[in-house]
Amino acid sequence: MNVFEIPVVWETMNLYGIKVGNSIVVDVEEKPREGDVVMIKDMNSFNIFEYQPPYLIARSTYQTPNVDLGLVDIIGVVIRVK
Secondary structure, eight states: OOEEEEEOOOOTTGGGTOOBTBEEEEESSSOOOTTOEEEEEETTEEEEEEEETTEEEOOOSSOOOOEEGGGSEEEEEEEEEO
C-alpha cells in the first residue's frame, strides 16, 4: 500500500465532513470508484472532490464548479479522514 497523509486546506468537501484543519490519508494505488473522494492535481494546485465520472463534484457550502475528469490528474483515493 502506497499512502501519504496531508492536511486539508480546501473547502470543496466540507458538506461531506472533510474540513480545513483535518488531515486525509490518500492511497495512490487504489483505483477510484463512483462516490469515492479523490485528491487531484490541476495544473499547479491540488484539491479533493467526489468521483462521479465523467466529472468531479464538490460537496461544499461554497459554489464550486464541477471538474471534467479529462482535465486533471487523479493523485489517489482518500481512505481516511483524521
